[in-house]
Amino acid sequence: MDMFSNLADGFAIALTFQNLGLALLGCFLGTVMGALPGLGPSNGVAILIPLAFTLGLDATPALILLTSVYYGAMYGGRISSILLNIPGDEPAMMTCLDGYPMAKKGMAGEALSLSGVASFVGAFLATWGLILLAPQLVKIALLFGPAEYFALFALAFMTLGGVSSTNQAKSAFAAALGLGLAMVGVDTQTGVPRFTFGEVHLYDGLDFLVAIVGLFALSEVFIFLEERHGKSDAEGRSFKIGRLTPPLSMLKACTPTMLRTSLLGFLAGVLPGAGASLGSFISYSMEKRLVDKEGTFGTGDPRGVAAPEAGNNAAAGGALVPMLALGVPGSGTTAVLLAVLLALNITPGPLLFTNNPDVVWGLIAALFIANFMLLAMNIPMVGLFTRLLLIPPRVLMPIVAMVSFVGIYGISGSSFDLMVMIGFGVMGWGLRKLDVPLVPIILGTLLGNAMENNLRRAITIDDGNWLTLVDSPLSIGLWVVAITGFLLPVVVGRRVKAQMHRRRDTEGSIGD
Amino acid sequence: MSDRIFGVFGILLALGFAISAFAIEESFLSDAVGPKAFPLIIAAVLALSSAVIALRPDPEPHWPDFGRIAEIAAAVVVMVLYAQLLPELGFVIATALAAAFLGWRLGSGPLGALMTGIGTSVGIYVIFHLVLGLSLARGPFGF
Numbered sequence A: 001m002d003m004f005s006n007l008a009d010g011f012a013i014a015l016t017f018q019n020l021g022l023a024l025l026g027c028f029l030g031t032v033m034g035a036l037p038g039l040g041p042s043n044g045v046a047i048l049i050p051l052a053f054t055l056g057l058d059a060t061p062a063l064i065l066l067t068s069v070y071y072g073a074m075y076g077g078r079i080s081s082i083l084l085n086i087p088g089d090e091p092a093m094m095t096c097l098d099g100y101p102m103a104k105k106g107m108a109g110e111a112l113s114l115s116g117v118a119s120f121v122g123a124f125l126a127t128w129g130l131i132l133l134a135p136q137l138v139k140i141a142l143l144f145g146p147a148e149y150f151a152l153f154a155l156a157f158m159t160l161g162g163v164s165s166t167n168q169a170k171s172a173f174a175a176a177l178g179l180g181l182a183m184v185g186v187d188t189q190t191g192v193p194r195f196t197f198g199e200v201h202l203y204d205g206l207d208f209l210v211a212i213v214g215l216f217a218l219s220e221v222f223i224f225l226e227e228r229h230g231k232s233d234a235e236g237r238s239f240k241i242g243r244l245t246p247p248l249s250m251l252k253a254c255t256p257t258m259l260r261t262s263l264l265g266f267l268a269g270v271l272p273g274a275g276a277s278l279g280s281f282i283s284y285s286m287e288k289r290l291v292d293k294e295g296t297f298g299t300g301d302p303r304g305v306a307a308p309e310a311g312n313n314a315a316a317g318g319a320l321v322p323m324l325a326l327g328v329p330g331s332g333t334t335a336v337l338l339a340v341l342l343a344l345n346i347t348p349g350p351l352l353f354t355n356n357p358d359v360v361w362g363l364i365a366a367l368f369i370a371n372f373m374l375l376a377m378n379i380p381m382v383g384l385f386t387r388l389l390l391i392p393p394r395v396l397m398p399i400v401a402m403v404s405f406v407g408i409y410g411i412s413g414s415s416f417d418l419m420v421m422i423g424f425g426v427m428g429w430g431l432r433k434l435d436v437p438l439v440p441i442i443l444g445t446l447l448g449n450a451m452e453n454n455l456r457r458a459i460t461i462d463d464g465n466w467l468t469l470v471d472s473p474l475s476i477g478l479w480v481v482a483i484t485g486f487l488l489p490v491v492v493g494r495r496v497k498a499q500m501h502r503r504r505d506t507e508g509s510i511g512d
Numbered sequence B: 001m002s003d004r005i006f007g008v009f010g011i012l013l014a015l016g017f018a019i020s021a022f023a024i025e026e027s028f029l030s031d032a033v034g035p036k037a038f039p040l041i042i043a044a045v046l047a048l049s050s051a052v053i054a055l056r057p058d059p060e061p062h063w064p065d066f067g068r069i070a071e072i073a074a075a076v077v078v079m080v081l082y083a084q085l086l087p088e089l090g091f092v093i094a095t096a097l098a099a100a101f102l103g104w105r106l107g108s109g110p111l112g113a114l115m116t117g118i119g120t121s122v123g124i125y126v127i128f129h130l131v132l133g134l135s136l137a138r139g140p141f142g143f
Helices: A002-014 A017-035 A041-054 A059-084 A090-104 A108-141 A146-164 A168-182 A208-227 A248-270 A275-291 A302-326 A332-343 A350-355 A357-378 A382-388 A393-412 A415-433 A439-461 A466-470 A473-502 B002-022 B037-055 B066-089 B091-105 B110-131
Strands: none
Touching (some): A002 A017, A002 A108, A017 A059, A017 A357, A017 A382, A041 A059, A041 A208, A059 A357, A059 A382, A090 A302, A108 A248, A108 A302, A108 A357, A108 A382, A146 A168, A146 A439, A168 A473, A168 B037, A208 A332, A208 A393, A208 B066, A248 A302, A275 A332, A302 A332, A302 A350, A332 A439, A393 B066, A393 B091, A439 A466, A466 A473, B002 B037
């Protein structure tokens, strides 16, 4: 079997001391970031990008470090959901519903360990899903020409806002803003400068890493400053964890739930624009409808803890599929991971699987390893992480801000980039207040140039005929999906979103 | 009201973007599409979505009172000063000052804020510079 020999090669790459160490470090940092309210997967990974560069890592080790952080954050988010009733990051919000009641009943330990197992099952199955589905998607993607790629990028932008935003106009605004920012710099095809206003620093374009760290990390600092939310939410509370093993009967009762929601979460993750928050939301809703005969969901039902955790971890794995196979990320964190790959001069997409199989399979093998590390870390050592909840934001946020500055300064060594980053931080704060999603902005700055190049290539090939964009059945299909994906939330999305947004951790949170 | 202002601002932004797009000098060797077309499409989307935002505003967001806005403005000023003074003061001093300010504004006492600042600065210096070998800004004292 081709797949298994590839996977074996991947394990040969992942099983070096350096890569294992990076996976361990990533899992630990990820769990910490997931657990701390205010730091989620996307800004956690964003802050650590410069670290990956300063270590001088190659693409594979850098990706191993950062995806371990990503998986780890998905595990860590549940800890403060269960103990404090405050989600550590957005995907963990549904875990509050049954996790906190369980903790109040004195079953905090069971809830933590059960959700750890559910996270493991979700992530494990999703990694298999990634192995099986990504190569199939690559086969389809190889049929894509420039016109189809242009349609695919449009699809990504049009569906991205569908779930993450309450207002489609605002997500369209965000996407256009991001694309507009990507236009700054020298035009790659004709060499004329655009939107540089004579500023030499802008000829290279805006560095998307600067934009990401500013929008995601610094804006968080401003939000905390605004609310003067300097105290730890855990202050003055004592946690009684209790036994750290779920009873076998509980595991058995939850097994069908975990399997179903892993599948559902994975599918939600693969869909563009959905991401882990939606994964956990629909997993919880479906399980509630399916098995909640006695009306125990919401009062501390173990299945209500297992469902969203399996769902969001599976969605995290699923979201890697379009990012790796098509080069089009479907969620905030995978957009940040794409930025890492682009910064390392690796273009994800179908060619990645043939040109850099070591990156893909090494990453997949590392995901399996990281997942076992996380299971080991999150059940016996969960007490350590609960103590981290005591770190107050008045200590944490200065560290976040300064690490962001150091990282960006370390990459470029220029004060100009720091100024741009502060500008993005302020902009991110304002846009979050206005409920404009940030992820389309990032995606726009990342994909803007590729999108334009595909547009121009397609039309140039066809001698300036713009109709070439809708000339093949494949591209027409992509446009239909894109337009449906954009209009559907306007028609039916309000109800779902209203329910999802009822439980958000902080105002205008970034998402996953 | 915020959304209406925001929408109008967006339309102006789109207008400015379109004007600068028209101002792009085209090279005589150009492809069939040229460097202006895609920016103009973006400007159109920007203008359209801004118009929708202005015409159908969401409920008013919760804006902080003037004091809290001033708080953020102060933090921005400190960060800008930090970016400018970093090469003059050196990494350790500049970072300690900036982190101490942020910690203080987030509610630490003066002593606690100072400790946060120094701890953050020295901690980052040790991990990133001494252990990982990242070159940080050098001040008059070499750190």
